[in-house]
Amino acid sequence: MNHHVNAIxxxxxxxxxxxxxxxxxxxxxxxxxxxxxxxxVQQLDIIKSEFSTVTDFExxxxxxxxxxxxxxxxxxxxxxFIAYLYRAEGVGHFFVLAPNLPIYNKVLxxxxxxxxxxxxQGISEFANNPPEIITGDNYQTGRGIRSxxxxxxxxxxxxPIQVNIFNISKINTEVRGGKAQRIKRLSEYxxxxxxxxxxxxxxxxxxxxESHRYRASAGGRAINELKPILGxxxxxxxxxxxxxxxxxxxxxxxxxxxxxxxxxxxVKQPAVATRQNFNVDNYDEDFLExxxxxxxxxxxxxxxxxxxxxxxxxxxxxxxPFVLVVARDxxxxxxxxxxxxxxxxxxxxxxxxxxxxHSKIKGEEGDEIVQQLPTVEDPHNPVEIVVHVNMLNxxxxxxxxxxxxxxxxxxxxxxxxxxxxRGLRLPYGRRTGNDAVDRLTIVAHDKIxxxxxxxxRGDSILVTGIVIGKDIPEKKSTIIQVEPTVVGRIIGQTGSxxxxxxxxxxxxxxxxxxxxxxxxxxxxxxxxxxxxxxxTSPEVQRKIVxxxxxxxxxxxxxxxxxxxxxxxxxxxxxxxTNTYVKLSIDVPRVVVVPTGEVTCGVQDFALxxxxxxxxxxxxDILIQMLRDNQR
Numbered sequence: 001m002n003h004h005v006n007a008i009x010x011x012x013x014x015x016x017x018x019x020x021x022x023x024x025x026x027x028x029x030x031x032x033x034x035x036x037x038x039x040x041v042q043q044l045d046i047i048k049s050e051f052s053t054v055t056d057f058e059x060x061x062x063x064x065x066x067x068x069x070x071x072x073x074x075x076x077x078x079x080x081f082i083a084y085l086y087r088a089e090g091v092g093h094f095f096v097l098a099p100n101l102p103i104y105n106k107v108l109x110x111x112x113x114x115x116x117x118x119x120x121q122g123i124s125e126f127a128n129n130p131p132e133i134i135t136g137d138n139y140q141t142g143r144g145i146r147s148x149x150x151x152x153x154x155x156x157x158x159x160p161i162q163v164n165i166f167n168i169s170k171i172n173t174e175v176r177g178g179k180a181q182r183i184k185r186l187s188e189y190x191x192x193x194x195x196x197x198x199x200x201x202x203x204x205x206x207x208x209x210e211s212h213r214y215r216a217s218a219g220g221r222a223i224n225e226l227k228p229i230l231g232x233x234x235x236x237x238x239x240x241x242x243x244x245x246x247x248x249x250x251x252x253x254x255x256x257x258x259x260x261x262x263x264x265x266x267v268k269q270p271a272v273a274t275r276q277n278f279n280v281d282n283y284d285e286d287f288l289e290x291x292x293x294x295x296x297x298x299x300x301x302x303x304x305x306x307x308x309x310x311x312x313x314x315x316x317x318x319x320x321p322f323v324l325v326v327a328r329d330x331x332x333x334x335x336x337x338x339x340x341x342x343x344x345x346x347x348x349x350x351x352x353x354x355x356x357x358h359s360k361i362k363g364e365e366g367d368e369i370v371q372q373l374p375t376v377e378d379p380h381n382p383v384e385i386v387v388h389v390n391m392l393n394x395x396x397x398x399x400x401x402x403x404x405x406x407x408x409x410x411x412x413x414x415x416x417x418x419x420x421x422r423g424l425r426l427p428y429g430r431r432t433g434n435d436a437v438d439r440l441t442i443v444a445h446d447k448i449x450x451x452x453x454x455x456x457r458g459d460s461i462l463v464t465g466i467v468i469g470k471d472i473p474e475k476k477s478t479i480i481q482v483e484p485t486v487v488g489r490i491i492g493q494t495g496s497x498x499x500x501x502x503x504x505x506x507x508x509x510x511x512x513x514x515x516x517x518x519x520x521x522x523x524x525x526x527x528x529x530x531x532x533x534x535x536t537s538p539e540v541q542r543k544i545v546x547x548x549x550x551x552x553x554x555x556x557x558x559x560x561x562x563x564x565x566x567x568x569x570x571x572x573x574x575x576x577t578n579t580y581v582k583l584s585i586d587v588p589r590v591v592v593v594p595t596g597e598v599t600c601g602v603q604d605f606a607l608x609x610x611x612x613x614x615x616x617x618x619x620d621i622l623i624q625m626l627r628d629n630q631r
Contacts, residue, residue, distance in 0.1 A: 002026045004088045008080050011122035015266065017256040018077045021066045024051075024254050025081055025232070029089055032062065034229045036202050047253070056250040058215070060224040063231030064253040065211055067238035069261040070421035074234040075110045078207050079119025081232055085205055086125065086161055093204045094131075095164045095226065099213035102373070104167040106397060107209060108135060111163060132160045136167055139194050164198070168214065168222075195225070204228045211235045212249065236421060258424075265431040267424035268440040272465045273299055273472065289407055293339065295468045296323055296405035296443045297346060300384065301476050303402045306436030319427045319437075320379045321402035325387045327356075328408045333387045336407070340385055356387040376400065399427040405443045441466065487520065506579060511567045515552060516576040522547045523580065532584040535577050544577070545570050 005026050009019045031050065032043045043062045047054050057063045068074050078096065085091040096111075098104035110117045113130050120126040198204060206226060208214055211233030214223060223231075238255065239246040261267045273295065280288060300323045311318045325340075327333035333356045341351040357373070375381050377400050389408070401423035423440040431438050466472055507513050522544050526535060534540060548569060 002088075004084055008083050008087070008123070011124075012076060012080055012083075012119075013122075014076070014080060015073060016264075017068055017072055017254075017260070018080060020256075021068070021077055021254050022080050022084060024066075025084060026088065028064065028253075029085075034089060034091070034203075034205075036229055037227065038062070038229070051253050053255070054251050054253050057231075058249070058251050059220075059231055061228055061231055063206075063208075063233060063251055065233040065235065065238060065249050065251045067235055067249075067252050067255045067257070069256055069258040069267065069424075070236040071267040071425045072256060072261055074209065074236070075107060075117070076119050077234065078107075078209070078232075079111070079123075081207065082131070082161075082163065082205075083120065083123050083126070091203045091205055091229075092159075092161045093164075093198075093201045094162065094207060095166070095198060095204055095228065096207045097209065097214070097223070098165070098167050099210045100169075101167060103209055104136070104165065108133070108165050111165060129160050131163045134162060134164045136165070139164070145194075145197055199225060199227050202229075206231045208233045209235075210237070212237050212240050215240050258421075261424075266426075268426055268438055270420055270424070270440045270442060273441045273443045273468060274465065276467045276470060290339075292405055292407065292443050293325070293336070294346075295472075296325065296403050297340075297350070297385075298468060298474060298476075299323075299441050299443060299466075299472050300403045302472050303436060303441070306434075307402075310432070310434050310437050316428065318379050319400050320377070320381070320384075321400050322376050322383060323385045323403040323405060324401055324422060325385060326404065326406045326408045327387055327389050329389055332407070333357075333389050336387050340387075350385060353382050353384040354387065355383050355385075357389070373398075397425060398422070399425040401425075401440070403441050403443065439466075487517070506575060507572065509567070512572050515548060515567055515569055515572045518548050518551050519544065519573050519576045520580070522551070532581050536574075536581060541570075541574065541577065545573050548573055 002023065005019070005022050008014075009022060012018075014022065027050075028047065032038075032046050038061075040057060040059075040061055044054070044057055047062070047064070054064065066074075066077065068077065082094050085094075096107060098107050109115050110119050111131070111133055112118065113120075120130065204226065206223065206228040208223075208231065212235045214220065214233075233249075233251070235249075236258075238249045238252050240249070241247075258267070262269060275291075275295070283291065300321060303321045307319045307321055310316070325336060327336055337354050337356050339345055340354050342348065343351075373386070376383050376386065377398050404420065404423060420440070420442065426438070428437070468474065505513070507516055523535065525547065526540060526544070529535065529540070535544070552569070
């Protein structure tokens with residue numbers, strides 16, 4: 001085991017396919033030399049001798065593709081690759097290429113320190129000296145060239161490594177009037193053009209996200225002109241479309257397909273939804289479309305209820321699901337939005353909850369919509385249905401897509417896989433064992449037999465199914481939650497007090513209410529007390545306050561900079577405890593001993609409005625009670 005691989009894999013908590021990929025990179029670095037203008041033919045022969053799946057680099061330099069299923073973690077793997085090449089090979093210059101604006105923004109976010117998915121979290125070398133990020137928006141300032149070692153390899157220098165993150169459009173698009181791309185123009189800050197500067201680096205490594213997108217002539221030429229010492233490609237779609245034919249990539253060195261990710265539980269389980277005894281021949285195209293749209297909404301509404309119940313029962317973050325509708329074209333998409341928002345479609349309850357994304361939405365409006373799409377995960381975002389036309393196949397990494405309604409015929413395998421891939425990520429990062437939480441549903445009444453046939457051949461990921469009207473109710477489910485009386489007093493939802501006077505909540509501020517509700521959760525750790533009034537003892541109160549502090553402190557730290565006085569936690573705990581005790585009823589011990597028999601496991605019951613707590617009678621008390629009974 002390579003000790004660099006082991007250390008990085010542990011620090012970044014890599015999944016097994018990510019670790020396997022990192023081990024392969026380490027082995028590649030052992031068998032070929034990472035040199036500028038190396039003999040690519042000779043290097044290919046060496047690679048082919050140990051990795052038979054690699055038949056061609058498909059570039060002018062050594063370039064290897066790691067094909068990992070959507071949801072496994074390709075961006076984190078890029079971070080692991082960079083950390084390894086820096087640690088083990090002294091590489092200090094990296095160029096990360098994104099195929100479009102959404103992926104560019106996502107990669108940039110994940111390479112930014114203190115962000116939730118920061119790719120170098122735990123890498124000691126980057127803790128105090130994080131990589132310098134140069135982007136397509138700031139490279140013209142010359143910040144990338146000011147490094148004192150410039151084109152020299154980075155070994156043990158104090159300067160940070162450089163990670164360039166660019167959208168492919170910055171380097172491969174031709175500019176009107178015959179002018180060179182901006183990145184290839186002379187810059188007064190640099191004294192050269194940035195593209196040539198990169199091409200002269202002796203240790204540039206190129207990382208390509210969704211690399212199947214870089215096979216076109218313009219993009220391919222631009223990439224070759226960078227002359228990196230190594231190319232690392234990542235994609236969930238290791239093929240390119242030639243008309244209606246799929247052509248596999250020739251430089252795939254490691255493959256972890258969706259079928260493996262499903263088996264290992266890294267992604268949701270796709271399921272197809274239809275109606276029992278449904279005959280598609282009985283309906284025209286327009287009516288069939290309406291049925292699919294309505295059933296997609298029925299699946300969505302049931303999913304909302306199930307996710308809400310699961311989050312409440314398990315005290316987890318609430319997941320707000322949404323539906324993805326795939327339209328034929330822009331006009332069809334706009335018409336679907338009108339249908340969904342109409343008053344006669346589920347009583348107009350989805351008006352204002354639909355957005356559409358297609359190529360006719362251009363300029364700032366289009367960019368704004370694309371950039372706002374990740375916020376559909378926010379429970380406060382009202383959007384529940386997204387209608388798109390072939391624009392969200394890649395780079396849109398959300399975890400709350402739960403229903404897909406395809407209303408557009410797919411001519412090839414890739415768009416189908418990519419659309420499904422948008423909904424495979426798990427909201428809690430793992431399978432939960434709850435079917436509703438772990439399932440992605442595709443409404444496909446008119447394609448059911450094709451799907452069944454594919455499943456029978458063993459090469460389909462849609463191996464489970466649900467039936468509208470049986471597994472999914474046609475009528476909307478609702479959630480009814482009954483809160484204990486003490487909870488109602490805290491949050492102010494108890495109605496009127498005796499005598500017709502309206503009761504005020506115990507606490508006015510949201511902070512105090514959160515502390516009070518946390519206190520009620522902490523009470524569960526003291527259920528073995530003989531009486532509820534024992535909660536008010538000074539020693540027990542001290543322990544409760546300590547535990548409440550431990551829970552609320554991390555949340556309070558997030559509010560740094562907000563001017564508000566700190567809450568009086570002991571006072572809130574005391575007030576909550578007194579209310580809890582006042583609303584509780586302690587049932588005295590009841591022991592029933594039949595003549596001539598001795599009973600075991602006699603229980604003491606303490607009943608309050610929050611529930612029933614069973615507490616064993618201490619052994620010494622039980623013996624004394626038995627003796628009293630004998631007398």
